[in-house]
Amino acid sequence: MRDFQEIKTHGHAVRVHVDPEPEREARPALWPTIGEYPIYDQFLYKTMTTDDERNRRFRAALAKLAPGRRVLDIGTGQDLLWARESLQAGARNALAVEVIDDAFHTAASNLAALDQPDRITLLHGESTTLQFAPKADVCVAEIIGSLAGAEGAAAVLTDARNRHLEPGGLVVPHRAATLAAAVRLSDLLPGQPIAFAESALPYLQSIFDWHGRPFDIRLRVENPHADALLSDGRPVELLEFNGDLRTEQRTTTRLAITRPGHVDGVLTWLNLWCLPDEEPLDALRMTTNWATIYFPLFDEPVPVAPGDVLELTVTATLSDDGIHPDYHLGATLQTADGGECYGSLASPHHGGPFRAHPIYQTLFPTA
Numbered sequence: 001m002r003d004f005q006e007i008k009t010h011g012h013a014v015r016v017h018v019d020p021e022p023e024r025e026a027r028p029a030l031w032p033t034i035g036e037y038p039i040y041d042q043f044l045y046k047t048m049t050t051d052d053e054r055n056r057r058f059r060a061a062l063a064k065l066a067p068g069r070r071v072l073d074i075g076t077g078q079d080l081l082w083a084r085e086s087l088q089a090g091a092r093n094a095l096a097v098e099v100i101d102d103a104f105h106t107a108a109s110n111l112a113a114l115d116q117p118d119r120i121t122l123l124h125g126e127s128t129t130l131q132f133a134p135k136a137d138v139c140v141a142e143i144i145g146s147l148a149g150a151e152g153a154a155a156v157l158t159d160a161r162n163r164h165l166e167p168g169g170l171v172v173p174h175r176a177a178t179l180a181a182a183v184r185l186s187d188l189l190p191g192q193p194i195a196f197a198e199s200a201l202p203y204l205q206s207i208f209d210w211h212g213r214p215f216d217i218r219l220r221v222e223n224p225h226a227d228a229l230l231s232d233g234r235p236v237e238l239l240e241f242n243g244d245l246r247t248e249q250r251t252t253t254r255l256a257i258t259r260p261g262h263v264d265g266v267l268t269w270l271n272l273w274c275l276p277d278e279e280p281l282d283a284l285r286m287t288t289n290w291a292t293i294y295f296p297l298f299d300e301p302v303p304v305a306p307g308d309v310l311e312l313t314v315t316a317t318l319s320d321d322g323i324h325p326d327y328h329l330g331a332t333l334q335t336a337d338g339g340e341c342y343g344s345l346a347s348p349h350h351g352g353p354f355r356a357h358p359i360y361q362t363l364f365p366t367a
């Protein structure tokens, strides 16, 4: 396997640093984030329909909330998963909405093959632009990202609550949060190059093709090394789908360094509650299709020791599509001897600079 491969997108030839080792179970791997782009394929849908940790939580919530109710499944995917599960749980009927053309057409043929296809109404398009009646009693929407809000859940579900749900209607999931901890990227991938997994390249290509040019895409780390966290993990984004749901938010938190090492960024991961009082799904500690996201903050790794604090501010604002958030991270590392070191990163959903941070110069070398 070669260490570098080239992808071509809209007239741009992009060299990509590729891990020469094939992906293996439990081996750390670097991917681009994927869930927030309309590039889902059969493989990605399968990783979700076979995610037991995720599915048992959604199933338990539907078993409680769906019986006798009208259910709206936003982002039903090719398998109509939650529309079908809602009916099995005793829902009166289900309305399923899917925006991706291929997924919608596959869902339509899957629907035709069901025993009672007329109990599900399938619509093609974005829930935010479609009009339908009557309103639903329950809305299920698995549009949750590895970075909780990245797939646009806040904007989509604010709209669903305003236009598609009966007053007092409920949303599944109930709550999602993104947690962050201080890390160094090379500790997450010990003994491995800072390079994309080869199997991620077609997705990188599809995302750049979709946008029209390359950009500094968020970095998804699969199976990060368990000992890499240098601080406690704290929430930096909170989405209360049945409460005060905000499409834009800003959180400042202090990450206490717990052991000596070097920090060059933060690792973030999802906590998800389908019902209010359950133990949340924790994407760092459980095996699930959600992975962790690494954000570079400092150009060089900075030495840290217990007693140091990384003050982190994460801001989510709506991108120009009005749905998907752009994130901005700002950090101040305060060392026990009174020193301070500043770092920041703009992480737009799409667009923005290419090769702005050194990590992206490593991943996309020019020569």
Ligand SMILES: C[S@@+](CC[C@H](N)C(=O)[O-])C[C@H]1O[C@@H](n2cnc3c(N)ncnc32)[C@H](O)[C@@H]1O
Binding pocket: 035, 038, 040, 045, 048, 049, 074, 075, 076, 077, 078, 081, 082, 097, 098, 099, 100, 103, 125, 126, 127, 128, 142, 143, 144, 156
């Ligand atoms: C993470 S997948 C989940 C698929 C399936 N519901 C499952 O849980 O296995 C999200 C799906 O939602 C679709 N989607 C996202 N936002 C949507 C919206 N506002 N309206 C319709 N479909 C949407 C995406 O195209 C994608 O198929």
